Amino acid sequence: MLQSDPERALELIKAAADAPPESASVQYHFATALAKQGHSEQAIEVLTALEGTQFSERKEAEQLARRLRH
Numbered sequence: 001m002l003q004s005d006p007e008r009a010l011e012l013i014k015a016a017a018d019a020p021p022e023s024a025s026v027q028y029h030f031a032t033a034l035a036k037q038g039h040s041e042q043a044i045e046v047l048t049a050l051e052g053t054q055f056s057e058r059k060e061a062e063q064l065a066r067r068l069r070h
Contacts, residue, residue: 013030023055025055030046
């Protein structure tokens, strides 16, 4: 869906990211979608909120945050 309708995909991922309980994994995927759509500042905000959180994609999230900050 991200490729065929990226804005709709972003809306759906945001809805999932906002739904309780907030999942760090969903937040990471939301940040990834934001970054792919050119919303780097928003992606950095989401990733910053995840710092110190343990989840399976933590290393990938840290790498993405570093890449977006440079």
